[in-house]
Each structure stands twice: as C-alpha cells, then as structure tokens.
Amino acid sequence: xxYSILLIGVILALAFFLIGSLFIxxxxxxxxxxxxxVINLWLGILLAVSLHAIVKTSLVTIMVLLLLxxxxxxxxxxFENARQQISRIRFMVVLVGTYxxxxxxxxxxxxxxxxxxxEYLKHIHADDGERYIYSHIVSLLYYEGVESVSLxxxxxxxxxxxxxxxxxxxxxxxxxxxYNANSDLVLFYFVFPLLKTLCVLTVYSLYADHLxxxxxxxxxxxxxxxxLVLGLKWIFPPLAxxxxxxxxxxxxxxxxxxxxxxxxxxxxxxxxxxxxxxxVLFLPALGLFLVLFFDKIEKRTLYLFVVYLVxxxxxxxxxxxxxxDKYMTLSLQETFQTLMGDAPARRLYRILxxxxxSYPFKVLLSFLLVNNYSALLKRVWxxxxxxxxxxxxxxxxxxxxxxxxxxxxxxxxxxxxxNLAGVAFFFLLSRFIDKGNYMICLVIMLxxxxxxxxxAAIASDRSYDTSLEEKLSKLGEGRxxxxxxxxxxxxxxxxxxxxxxPTHVTEYARANDYRTYxxxxxxxxLRNSLAIIDPGPQKIVSRVIQPIFPLEKGIMENIRQHSISxxxxxxxxKYLSEFKDYQPIHALGNFLVYSFPSKKAVQV
Numbered sequence: 001x002x003y004s005i006l007l008i009g010v011i012l013a014l015a016f017f018l019i020g021s022l023f024i025x026x027x028x029x030x031x032x033x034x035x036x037x038v039i040n041l042w043l044g045i046l047l048a049v050s051l052h053a054i055v056k057t058s059l060v061t062i063m064v065l066l067l068l069x070x071x072x073x074x075x076x077x078x079f080e081n082a083r084q085q086i087s088r089i090r091f092m093v094v095l096v097g098t099y100x101x102x103x104x105x106x107x108x109x110x111x112x113x114x115x116x117x118x119e120y121l122k123h124i125h126a127d128d129g130e131r132y133i134y135s136h137i138v139s140l141l142y143y144e145g146v147e148s149v150s151l152x153x154x155x156x157x158x159x160x161x162x163x164x165x166x167x168x169x170x171x172x173x174x175x176x177x178x179y180n181a182n183s184d185l186v187l188f189y190f191v192f193p194l195l196k197t198l199c200v201l202t203v204y205s206l207y208a209d210h211l212x213x214x215x216x217x218x219x220x221x222x223x224x225x226x227x228l229v230l231g232l233k234w235i236f237p238p239l240a241x242x243x244x245x246x247x248x249x250x251x252x253x254x255x256x257x258x259x260x261x262x263x264x265x266x267x268x269x270x271x272x273x274x275x276x277x278x279x280v281l282f283l284p285a286l287g288l289f290l291v292l293f294f295d296k297i298e299k300r301t302l303y304l305f306v307v308y309l310v311x312x313x314x315x316x317x318x319x320x321x322x323x324x325d326k327y328m329t330l331s332l333q334e335t336f337q338t339l340m341g342d343a344p345a346r347r348l349y350r351i352l353x354x355x356x357x358s359y360p361f362k363v364l365l366s367f368l369l370v371n372n373y374s375a376l377l378k379r380v381w382x383x384x385x386x387x388x389x390x391x392x393x394x395x396x397x398x399x400x401x402x403x404x405x406x407x408x409x410x411x412x413x414x415x416x417x418x419n420l421a422g423v424a425f426f427f428l429l430s431r432f433i434d435k436g437n438y439m440i441c442l443v444i445m446l447x448x449x450x451x452x453x454x455x456a457a458i459a460s461d462r463s464y465d466t467s468l469e470e471k472l473s474k475l476g477e478g479r480x481x482x483x484x485x486x487x488x489x490x491x492x493x494x495x496x497x498x499x500x501x502p503t504h505v506t507e508y509a510r511a512n513d514y515r516t517y518x519x520x521x522x523x524x525x526l527r528n529s530l531a532i533i534d535p536g537p538q539k540i541v542s543r544v545i546q547p548i549f550p551l552e553k554g555i556m557e558n559i560r561q562h563s564i565s566x567x568x569x570x571x572x573x574k575y576l577s578e579f580k581d582y583q584p585i586h587a588l589g590n591f592l593v594y595s596f597p598s599k600k601a602v603q604v
Contacts, residue, residue: 001181002114002189006103008179009190013041013099013197014092020044021088023070024078033082034208035258037091038201042255043077045198046070046274049167052174056145060161060319063170065311066277072304073270079262083209098200103193105229105240109455117185118510119460124188125243129499131184132509134169134244138183139514141166142173143480150321152502152548154480154517155562160321165279168195168248183514192247196239199251200224206258206430219438223429223445230449234359236422238452245412248279249419257423260289261385261430265296273308281416284399285392292383292391348401355397360421364390367424370431389424393417405536408495468586468593469511475565475595476512483566484549484559486573487591488522491529495537501526501545504568518568519548521555522575554578559596567594 020040021028032040047070053063086094107113107120125131137149146153147161171194172186204224211220231238239247252275259268272289275282290297290305355361368386375382396417403410425448432440475481485504492500499505504518520526526545530538549558555575559567569576571590584592 001185002117004179005181005185005189006100008175009103009193010096010099012175012178012190013095013194016044016048017041017088017092017095018044019047023047023074028088031085031087032091033079033084034086034091035205036079036082037086037088038198038205039077039079039255041095041198041201043070045171045194046167049170049174052177053141053147053166053170056141056170056173057147058145061147061166062161062277062312062315063167065308065315066167066274069270069273069277069304069308073266073273076264076267076270079264084212086208095197095201099193099197102196102200102228102240103189105454106193106196108458110458117189118464120458121184121188122460123458124192124241126241127243128507129496129505130244131188132505132507132514133498134187135182135184135510135514136503137164137166137169138172138176138187141169142176142180142183143513143515148321151517152519153321155482155519155548158321160319161316162321163280163316165248167278168244182510184510192244195244195247195251196228196242199239199247199254200228202251202254202258203227203426206254206426207433210433216438219433219442223426223441226445226449229454230452232422232425233448233450235363235425235448236419240454245415246419249281249416250422252278252282253285253416253419253423254426256285257385257389257427260293260388261427263296265293266298266301269293269297269301269305273305276308276312281412284395285416288391288395289388292388344401347404348398351397351401351404352394355393355417360418361393363421363428364393364424367428367431370428385427386424389420393420396420406540408497408537408540464507465586465588468588469508471585471593471595472508472511472516472566476516478512479515481512481516481565482563483516483518483568484521484555484564485518485568486521486555486575487570488524488573488575489570490520490525492526492533492541495533495541497526497541497545502548506568516566518566521549521558522551523547565596567596568592569594 017037017040020043021037023043024036024040025032046066050063050067050070053061054067057063106124108123110120113120121131122128125134133149136151140146140148140151144158146158147164147166148158149162149164153159168191169187172183172191175181175186175190176183204220207220207223211217226232227236228239236242236246236250242250252271256268256271256275259265259271269286269289272282272286276286290302294302364386368390369376371384371386372382381387396413400410400413400417403413429441429444432438432444472481490500501520501523504520506518509516509518523545527542530542533541549562553561555578558564567579569579569592571592576592579592579594582594585595586593
C-alpha cells in the first residue's frame with residue numbers, strides 16, 4: 001500500500017505541475033524561470049482541488065470562489081523576466097526528487113515505514129487530537145461530499161457548510177478518488193509531503209535567479225536543507241516535522257511576499273484572495289495589503305475585491321450550517337461585556353510588549369533595516385514588503401489580544417504573526433544574496449540551524465490492539481457507524497474541546513476509515529471540569545458543550561432511537577448495569593466495547 005501511495009503521489013505532483021503549466025501557457029514553451037514553474041505547480045494544485053470539490057459537492061463549496069479567482073487573474077500569474085531559465089523537464093526532475101526526499105526525511109529515512117506506516121504518524125504530527133480530527137474531515141469530504149467539521153451532523157443530519165481550511169483536505173479526497181487508502185495515510189504520506197515540497201520549492205524560488213554557479217546553487221540547497229531538516233532556531237521548527245498549520249501558512253506568506261517584493265501587486269493580491277479562501281486567518285493580511293498598496297493595483301483588481309468581499313460572506317450566509325458555532329459562541333452583548341470587563345488595554349499591552357521583545361520581532365526588524373536602509377537614512381517612509389510584514393505582525397498580535405477571551409482558537413492569530421518572522425528571515429537572506437554577500441548568508445545559516453540527526457530511529461511507545469481494529473472494521477464494512485462513548489467521569493484537559501466533544505478521540509476510528517463516530521453520551525464530567533481551564537475560555541466552552549442525547553429517555557432507548565451500532569463504555573460508569581445482559585465484543589483497558597445490533601451483542 002505505501003509503495004502505491006508514494007508512486008501515486010509522485011504522479012499526481014507531476015500532473016498538478018503540468019495542469020498549472022497548461023493553464024498559464026497552453027503551448028508549454030520549453031523554458032521558464034524557477035518562480036514561474038513554482039507558481040505553475042501552485043496553480044495546478046489549486047485548479048485540480050477546486051474542480052474536484054465542485055464536482056463532489058455539486059457546487060455547494062467555497063472552492064467555486066477560488067476557481068473564479070484563478071480564472072480572472074490568470075494573466076497576472078505570468079512572469080517573463082527571470083534571469084535564470086529552467087526547462088520544464090528539469091523542473092519536473094527537481095519536483096520528483098524533492099518530493100521523494102521530503103517523504104523519507106519526515107520519517108528519518110526509516111524504510112520500515114513501508115511495513116508499519118502507522119507507527120510513524122505521531123512523529124510526523126505529534127498532536128493525537130488534531131490527527132484524529134483532520135482524518136475525520138478527509139473522510140467526511142470524500143464519502144459525504146459536504147464541507148463540514150461538525151461531526152454531530154452524522155447524527156442529526158447535514159444542514160450546511162462550515163467555515164474552515166478545506167483545500168488541503170480536498171487534496172486528500174482527490175487522492176482517495178484515485179486510490180482509496182485510509183484517510184490518515186493519505187493525509188500524512190501524500191498531502192504533508194506535497195505541501196512540504198511546495199514550501200521547499202517556494203523558498204528556493206526566492207534565490208534561484210541569483211544562484212548562477214554551482215557553488216551558489218549549493219548555498220541555496222544548504223538553505224532549504226537547513227530549513228527542511230535542521231529547522232531555524234527560535235523561528236521555525238524543522239519543516240519535516242512541522243504541523244499542518246505551519247506548512248500551509250508559511251508557503252502562502254512567502255509566495256505572496258515574493259510577488260510583493262517583485263512589485264507584482266495584482267498577482268500578490270490574487271494570491272491573498274486565494275489564501276483568504278484557504279484560511280480566514282489571511283483576511284487581515286489582505287486588508288492591510290489593500291490599505292498600503294491600494295494605488296499600486298489595477299482598478300479591475302479593486303472591483304474584483306469588492307465582489308470578493310460580497311461573495312465570501314454571502315456564501316456562508318446562504319449555506320451556513322445550523323449547529324452551535326464552535327468558534328464565536330458569544331452574543332454581541334456578551335462579546336462587548338467580555339471585551340470591556342477584562343482589562344483589554346492591560347492585556348494588549350502585555351501581549352505587544354512580549355511580542356516586541358521576542359526574537360521573531362528582531363528578525364522582522366532586521367529585514368526592515370537591511371531592506372530600507374537608504375530610505376531610513378533619508379527619513380523617508382517607503383511602502384514596501386518590510387512595512388507590510390511589520391504591520392501584519394502588529395495587527396495579528398492585537399487580534400490575538402482582542403479575541404483571546406472570545407474564541408478558543410484565537411492563538412492562531414499569533415501563529416500567523418510568528419510565521420511572518422520566517423518570511424522575514426528568508427527575505428533577509430535574499431537581500432544579502434541580491435548584493436552578492438553569499439558568505440554572510442552561509443554564516444547566518446550556520447548560526448541559526450541546530451544539529452538534528454536525520455537518520456535517528458523513531459521510537460513508538462504506544463500500545464495498539466489490532467484485534468479490536470479488525471472487529472470494528474468488520475462492523476463498519478465501509479459504512480458510517482454511529483457509536484457512543486460512555487464515561488460520565490471524563491474531564492476536560494484544556495480548552496480545546498473538539499478533542500473531547502462531540503466525539504471521543506480514538507485512533508481505532510481508522511478501522512472504518514474514520515467513519516466510526518463515538519458521540520459523548522453524558523457530558524457531566526466535561527461540564528463539571530470547566531473550572532480547570534482558564535477563566536477566559538470557560539464561557540465559550542460552556543456554551544458549546546451541551547448534552548447530545550436526552551438522558552431522561554434512558555441509554556437503551558437512545559441507542560435504539562439514534563441507530564447506535566457501537567457502545568464504548570467505562571467499567572466505572574453508572575450506565576454499565578444497563579448492559580449486564582449483553583456480551584462485549586472486546587475489552588480494552590478500563591473500557592468495554594459492545595456492538596448493536598450485531599449478533600455478537602445478543603442477550604444472554
């Protein structure tokens with residue numbers, strides 16, 4: 001299976017590049033600059049994913065807007081002034097080589113991954129809860145064709161679409177259309193390597209025009225190798241083990257910054273439109289871009305921005321799902337009361353002080369000084385990339401402070417701000433390379449990269465019961481399975497409730513390709529433990545975590561009424577006595593697993 005995933009991944013990467021190249025130039029001329037080829041790869045991925053999503057959802061997808069942006073700005077994505085040209089064949093060789101290298105680097109070149117791929121997932125993406133949620137979303141898109149992260153919809157019915165970063169999950173769904181491997185394998189052994197490859201190539205495109213000798217090309221290779229394998233100390237972890245948020249945010253920011261640096265304002269604006277559809281976190285950056293550079297872009301782009309500004313919220317207004325909002329749960333009155341009653345000025349002061357004392361801010365400031373040295377001596381304020389990055393850094397930290405007690409995901413604003421430091425670092429190197437200061441770049445890379453042995457063994461201390469997986473797989477047989485998780489004593493561990501509610505996180509969900517949903521039956525333990533999380537998110541989490549099942553009906557009646565097929569119950573649960581006449585199909589630690597109405601769950 002893993003050999004097939006690697007081979008199909010290579011073929012799809014090449015297909016995306018050719019699709020993007022044909023979209024830009026149907027004649028497929030032989031040579032183009034490295035940046036142009038990278039943009040072609042971006043466009044091919046975005047086009048393929050958009051069309052796939054549109055077909056799967058019968059047009060009920062925000063990807064329609066993304067496709068329209070690609071079509072309307074197609075001519076703005078063409079660049080013909082590259083110093084160093086590269087043939088498409090040569091770029092394809094680089095693409096395949098980089099993809100295969102990234103595939104193995106992210107598992108420390110352990111060939112055992114082909115026999116035991118599940119053992120390496122925690123190394124690739126350490127957060128168990130996020131791996132579970134992401135894999136569920138892939139399966140929801142592929143099997144149900146609905147853009148939703150509301151797992152309770154499988155119990156109560158789909159009512160609309162969610163506001164979420166779906167393109168990378170549609171990419172996994174597209175792969176599953178070609179080869180339907182398990183969603184977690186597709187996500188972490190195809191989507192992750194492809195996005196990391198895209199990031200590496202985007203970084204290299206910053207320097208490609210100035211690396212005209214083999215020695216200088218080796219410097220470029222060392223920069224991306226250090227970024228991929230060693231990481232940038234205090235700036236960005238090794239790309240090989242970066243999380244999904246990082247490998248999506250950073251390449252978008254770098255590409256947009258490169259276009260802005262080259263004064264391709266309309267193309268940069270177009271990619272900001274696309275980035276805003278990929279992730280709503282990019283919308284403040286788009287707004288700041290238009291404020292700083294409104295007179296640099298064409299009137300047509302401004303008109304299209306107005307259309308974009310109307311179409312984006314209108315789509316979610318028309319198709320918004322009728323479930324409890326998990327991101328902004330407070331009313332306008334409660335929001336105002338929270339903002340005014342929580343010493344916002346003091347909180348913002350503390351956040352900004354820490355931000356301006358941080359190492360990432362020093363990196364941003366260093367790039368600004370190097371990039372704008374002449375203008376600063378003349379006391380001239382030049383609107384350019386450096387000021388846009390600095391302004392974004394400031395605004396995103398302010399937004400984090402404003403939303404900190406309004407949304408449990410407010411920290412993501414700060415993550416964008418920190419990624420901006422990575423952008424500034426690579427452009428700082430680019431400035432030195434532009435001036436021919438290659439040795440300075442080498443010294444900087446030696447100072448900020450840390451030693452990390454890329455062939456180290458990856459230990460796995462997790463116990464995984466394969467016999468339970470086999471039983472759940474037979475129970476599911478490729479269909480969505482509704483189950484309940486019964487442990488009224490389970491507490492919250494932190495504010496990130498999606499890992500505990502509405503479904504219980506378990507890797508055994510992969511037995512049915514993440515189509516087994518264990519809904520929390522009794523939320524008493526979750527609600528009783530709200531006091532352990534920070535006071536700010538308490539009201540938000542309390543609003544979201546509500547009973548899913550009417551407990552007054554009794555557990556057996558709820559099982560029958562909601563067509564429950566699996567019951568995962570604690571041996572300490574007060575509800576266990578209801579199952580005294582049933583035989584469990586499996587015992588796992590302190591839990592028993594029952595199946596209904598399977599013959600294995602007959603009365604005795």
